[in-house]
Amino acid sequence: MKKIIILPVLNESETIPAVVGKIIQTIPDIDILFIDDNSKDGSKEILQELEKNSENIKVLHRPERLGLASAYIMGFKYAINHGYEIVTQMDSDLSHDPACLAEFYSKIKDCDFVVGSRYVDGGKVVNWNAFRRAISKAGNLYARTILGKGISDYTGGYNTWRTDVLKRIDPDQLRSQGYSFLIELKYKAICQGYSCIEIPIIFSERKAGKSKMGSRIILEAIWRVWSFKIRR
Numbered sequence: 001m002k003k004i005i006i007l008p009v010l011n012e013s014e015t016i017p018a019v020v021g022k023i024i025q026t027i028p029d030i031d032i033l034f035i036d037d038n039s040k041d042g043s044k045e046i047l048q049e050l051e052k053n054s055e056n057i058k059v060l061h062r063p064e065r066l067g068l069a070s071a072y073i074m075g076f077k078y079a080i081n082h083g084y085e086i087v088t089q090m091d092s093d094l095s096h097d098p099a100c101l102a103e104f105y106s107k108i109k110d111c112d113f114v115v116g117s118r119y120v121d122g123g124k125v126v127n128w129n130a131f132r133r134a135i136s137k138a139g140n141l142y143a144r145t146i147l148g149k150g151i152s153d154y155t156g157g158y159n160t161w162r163t164d165v166l167k168r169i170d171p172d173q174l175r176s177q178g179y180s181f182l183i184e185l186k187y188k189a190i191c192q193g194y195s196c197i198e199i200p201i202i203f204s205e206r207k208a209g210k211s212k213m214g215s216r217i218i219l220e221a222i223w224r225v226w227s228f229k230i231r232r
């Protein structure tokens with residue numbers, strides 16, 4: 001099956017080469033798509049160089065920071081329009097271990113989407129401080145309590161999809177701007193009757209670069225969860 005990994009990028013120059021190296025080490029002939037929002041830390045130039053030297057790497061450049069949701073929407077449309085059958089979402093800061101890819105690809109044979117979860121047996125978070133741990137746990141508890149549907153890690157960004165599901169959900173119909181997009185996508189898929197398998201992942205705190213998570217993103221997620229519920 002034709003597969004692609006989509007990675008949004010905003011100033012991740014210190015980890016991009018290692019992420020690409022680890023992905024290729026795990027799945028040598030995989031296609032990789034980066035969506036860069038005009039990074040100013042050298043990421044843009046690194047990506048241009050990677051794209052020049054590999055047929056498997058493609059970069060979509062955007063003029064400014066336009067949000068995680070629209071970056072993924074652009075990536076999903078690219079995957080749909082280029083005949084990819086399987087799409088994986090992954091962060092560019094090495095928090096998601098490419099070694100898990102084989103497990104994602106094995107499990108997607110038996111379901112419509114696979115969620116990488118920090119909150120099932122065997123899953124965990126490494127090196128997060130107590131505050132960050134609490135925010136993530138509370139965010140997931142909040143989404144799970146309001147939306148239900150048996151997803152243990154609504155806010156996680158390491159997931160694999162059958163492209164048909166993304167096509168049916170229709171990326172243009174998604175409302176989120178920030179990280180609530182990750183919740184919206186999973187909730188919509190489950191509500192439309194698609195099947196999900198969760199696999200444990202170990203999420204490691206970024207060792208380089210800066211977090212893009214901010215209070216605006218958290219506030220959006222808080223009210224959006226209710227809007228997803230009410231819209232159903």
Ligand SMILES: Nc1nc2c(ncn2[C@@H]2O[C@H](COP(=O)(O)OP(=O)(O)OP(=O)(O)O)[C@@H](O)[C@H]2O)c(=O)[nH]1
Binds near residue numbers: 091
């Ligand atoms: N293109 C694009 N990428 C983004 C944007 N916001 C975040 N990203 C990328 O999305 C991924 C997730 O962002 P992070 O800041 O790592 O979010 P996080 O993992 O929840 O937070 P940390 O634990 O602090 O790393 C990273 O690869 C970012 O570079 C954006 O507005 N546009």
Ligand SMILES: [Mg+2]
Binds near residue numbers: 091093095206
């Ligand atoms: Mg991160």
